[in-house]
Amino acid sequence: MFIAPLLIWYNSSIGWIDGAPGPKFRLNDPETREKEFAWCEENGVKGVKIDFFSGDTNRNLNYMAELLECAARHKLLVNFHGATIPRGFQRTYPNLMSVEGVYGAEWYNNVPTFTDEAASHNATLPFTRNVIGSMDYTPCAFTDSQHPHITTDAHELALTVLYESGIQHLADRPESFLGQPEAIRRFLSELPAAWDDTMLLGGYPGEYVVMARQKGDRWYIAGINGQDCGMDVRLDLSRLPDAKYQATVITDSDDGWSITSPSECPESMHLMPRGGFIIMLETV
Structure with a gap:
């Protein structure tokens, strides 16, 4: 135990x-x-x-x-x-x-x-x-x-x-x-307590932020919307290592969580007002 x-x-x-x-x-x-x-x-x-x-x-x-x-x-x-x-x-x-x-x-x-x-x-x-x-x-x-x-x-x-x-x-x-x-x-x-690498992928203070953090063979990409209106953010993952990843996407839906496993990492994410998301990328 x-x-x-x-x-x-x-x-x-x-x-x-x-x-x-x-x-x-x-x-x-x-x-x-x-x-x-x-x-x-x-x-x-x-x-x-x-x-x-x-x-x-x-x-x-x-x-x-x-x-x-x-x-x-x-x-x-x-x-x-x-x-x-x-x-x-x-x-x-x-x-x-x-x-x-x-x-x-x-x-x-x-x-x-x-x-x-x-x-x-x-x-x-x-x-x-x-x-x-x-x-x-x-x-x-x-x-x-x-x-x-x-x-x-x-x-x-x-x-x-x-x-x-x-x-x-x-x-x-x-x-x-x-x-x-x-x-x-x-x-x-x-969830890791310490990270091997960190990258700021986009954002502006008070408006939104998207960051990528690495632990071992897994990347965590997280973003939040600081505004009262929805927004779309483009994900530039060109700085991540070139590898084949299995993706898990966790974000909001109108009735709660949206949890999906797309074949590829999304190129953009829609954030609800004051919403957020996490994408886990694991090498395969």
């Missing part, structure tokens, strides 16, 4: 403390931090997600370095959520997988801003925040939370390829993912 690696969430206890969830004050003191991370290692925990920092002051950045140093001693991956943008820590501490530093999917839950701006915002991030480094946006929410989605399911799925993060924390409820068609569940279960 496969058991997924376990990561534990912690409050950094340096930012939002009063009224915030815990556990609190377990990482601030070097001795208690050492004890806590040793417990994680002994119990098979593979990583920690540490939240609620209060900006990029010297105090915060020094604290982050201390956390990474201690986590490395205990073979723990680290994801800094509620934190500033990446500052190059990965060069010294490769156990740092990702950093939030972005207006991410949790804001479907917090305020209604994403109800109107999500698609355009999502189509901007590949050109801005994600260029700096790994981005813990927590993508792919199919169901509504406090505020309704305006993006399609295929748009949400495409974010898992468009956004680079050393570890992708998907944002929806388990029953939402389990209730998807088999092809979608298989796609998510096989």
